[in-house]
Amino acid sequence: MTKDRLLQGRYRLLDVIGRGGMGEVWRARDESLGRQVAVKCLKPRGPRQEPGFLTVLRERFRREARAAGGLQHRGITVVHDFGEDEGTLFLVMELLSGRNLSQLMDDNGRRPLPVPDVIDIAEQVAAALAYTHAQAIVHRDLKPANIVRTLDGTVKICDFGIARLGHDIGFTARLTGTGVAMGSPDYMSPEQIGADTVDDRSDLYSLGCVLYEIATGAPPFGSGDAWAVLVGHRDTAPEPPRTHRPELPEPYERIILDLLAKDPDDRPQDADELGKRLADARQDASGTAPLPGDAGAVARRQPSWTRGMTLGSPAHPVRRPPADPATAVLTDTWTGDTDRREEVSPAAGIPRPVLPDDDPDALTARLEAGLALGGRGRHFEAHQICVAVLAGRERLLGPDHPDTLACRHHLAFGLADLGRLEDSYAMAHEVARARARVLGPRHPDTLVTRYEHAHVMGRLGQWEEALRTYREVAAARAEVFGPAHTDTLAAHYETGITLGRMGRSAEALAVYRDVVAARTRAWGADHPETLRARHGLGVNLGRLGRWEEALAEARAVAAGRGRVLGADHPDTLVSRREIAVALGWLGRWAEALGDYRQVADARERVLGPGHLDALASRTDEAQCLEQLGRTDEATALYRRVAALRQERAARR
Known part of the structure; x- marks a missing residue:
């Protein structure tokens, strides 16, 4: 696609x-x-x-x-x-705005979620299953990745009926020659493993596995070996959740263990019964102390998953392969947003100066540590630090102090890094208004917040609003800094991106030409940012069907990036791919194949054959082979890509 x-x-x-x-x-x-x-x-x-x-x-x-x-x-x-x-x-x-449960666990460092959230998720999923089972529909692949919590706290199940197509479409892996489908082994019921009759109670078993994981930090049989996991489901009693999470109320532990019964007859017989048991357990808890992890009414102002998501440790160590440092750096460069984010140099360790929490220097040091963590992809930890620093600065300096607003700025866009775009949008709007009131509408800090706010608008698909904001920021920066200033040109560049996303490529071309000319005058033709603008120019020439011009631009940019950045730099390879795309549109598939293959070879050499970008490039190569009528080679390459994707999925 x-x-x-x-x-x-x-x-x-x-x-x-x-x-x-x-x-x-x-x-x-x-x-x-x-x-x-x-x-x-x-x-x-x-x-x-x-x-x-x-x-x-x-x-x-x-x-x-x-x-x-x-x-x-x-x-x-x-x-x-x-x-x-x-x-x-x-x-x-x-289109859902939120995070699935697997992502929430990752955000929380694979630690368990707060008990009130576990209970809320259990109740909402039970209600959804009661409805679907009444329609005689069984999900068959219930797992954290298929359960999404939206920004307003609603829990939704995804992919009903789709899991059953997996084998037919040709992607279902096999564990052995016995015909046992791998599926999602951490969440498979014993009857699925044994190829027995599957009914509603199989979904309830899978839900038990999900609840066990979000309550303890790991699935009930989390050894990491697929066969051992399946044998665990079939033959081994799970350790009681309270062994790993003592604060989990006993009635909920009993419910989870009953859901994990090996014999379907020993589980709740339907989701309605499960819902009643959950309601009874909540009623029992309501007459006693607040549920563990419930921070009370003040915390409820935030979406519930922001409350105390550091409780406990995973029930079983989560073993993940260590990242190759070289690969990690290249991946960050590849997928990073250098025009929209300041670079943060990774440090061997995050400094944690020992200063009193009411000391402004201590708060600044903590904020810098949080920003460094965010730069290393540890967004949830960065978010927690930023929340704590904001509380301290509001207490010491007041809500409208510039340092407090700076912290709120970082917090707003940290929410975007966590995938919470609606929350980020709302907070950024408030920060922009506050900075305009305190510092003035043309103050550089105000304009930075508005610029970042426009980026979030684009990610939410609000392109008209984003375009208007980028243009206003560009005009204000031109007045404050001058038309050739780096920040002014960055806002114009984003205007071009936005116009292109809106299908207004002719207008985008005019913007890109102005940016290219200005950056060339200021920094030279081979400056990476000049080449970045020329790349955007070429992309929009292609969108307008002007493929000969797009090809010439792509070749020039690729050559420049090769001289400045190196032949295997991600930006150089992106431009090489643009050459192949243009050649394909011109019907010159034999030439395109050479470029597609060189890009795939380079990405595979630098990132490894299983990296998503390397796999995407091999898919490009296979599609090009199909255009040339070399179907046997294309089929072999598609099979290789599919095998590598399965290996990648098995390692995750």
Whole structure:
């Protein structure tokens, strides 16, 4: 799938927001209704593409999609539409703003969630399952990644019916030759493992695994070895959750253990019964002390997952492969946002000066440590530090002191790093207004907040508002700093990006030409930021169908980046790929293949064959081979990519 592709003349793909074994999820725009949606694209791969198989698969997909589309419950992700476009099956769903439970656990350093949140999630998922089971629909792949908590605290289950298509589409891994599907081994019921009859109670077992993990920090059989995990589900009694989390109330421990019973007859017999037991447990707790981790009414002003998410340690050590330092640096460069974020040099350790908490210097040191953590990708820890520093500065300096507002600025955009875009948007708006009131509307700090605020608007799809803000910031910076100042040109550059995202490429071209000219005068033709603007210029030439000009621009930028940054620098490789794209649009596929292959070789050499960017490049190469009629080579390459993706998924 490619950006800007229009599915069935209606759904325009904007950017990838998730990838998995069965396909990709894109943020898209419904051109008919003018709303943003999520589009899950599923494409059969591998040897099983004979017409008879594909006919059965399409019918199966339609049946499952209709069933999922008929579900109407606040705890179920809404399916708006489904269809097929050039061999790609797709589902159109509501676009959720929030984090799935796996991401929340990662944000919290794989530590357990607060007990009140565990209880709230259990109650909401039980209600959603009661509804779906009443419609005779079993999920079969309930896991933290399929349960999303939105910004307003609503919990939603995703992917009903889709998991059952996995094997048919050709992505379901096999554990052994016995026919046991791997699926998600940490959350599989014993009857799934034994290929027995699966009913509603299998989903309840999987929910028990999920609740055990978010309550203790690790799944009930978290040894890390897939076969040992499956044997644990089948033969081993889980350790009681209170062994690892003593503050978990005993009635909830009993519920979780009953959900994890090996025999389905020993579990709650349906989700309604589970819901009643959860309600009884809450009623019992309401007459005693507050639930552990409940910080009270003040904390409830924030979304519930901001409350005390550092309780306890994981029940089982979570073993993750150590990152290759070279790869980590390159990955940060590759996916980073150098035009929108100041670089933070990684340190071997974060300094923690021992100063009293009511000392302004101590608060500044803590804030700097938090910003360094954020620069190293440890966003949740950075967020916690920023919250504590903000409280201290408000107490010592007052809410409108410039240092307090600076901390609120960092906190607002740290929320965006955590994926909490709506919260980030609201806080950034407040900070911009406060800085304008205290410092003035044209103060550099006010303009920085507005500039960052516009970036969040774009991530939320509010492009008109973002465009207006970038233009206002650019005009104000031109008055304050001058038209050729770095910050002024950065705002103009973002204006060009935004116009391009809105499909207004002719206007974007004019903006990019001005930025290129200004940066060339100020810094020279080979400065990385000049080349960055020229890259944007070439992209928009392509969007306008001016492919000969786009090709010439891409070649010039690639050559410049190669001289300045090196042949294997991520930016250089991005430009090399643009050359291949332009050649493909011009029908020069044999030439394009050479560039696609060189980019894939370089990414594989630098990042490793299993890195997502290397896999994407190999997919580009395979698609080019298909265009050249070299289908055997393309099929072999697709199989290699699929195998590497499965290996990557198994390691996570």
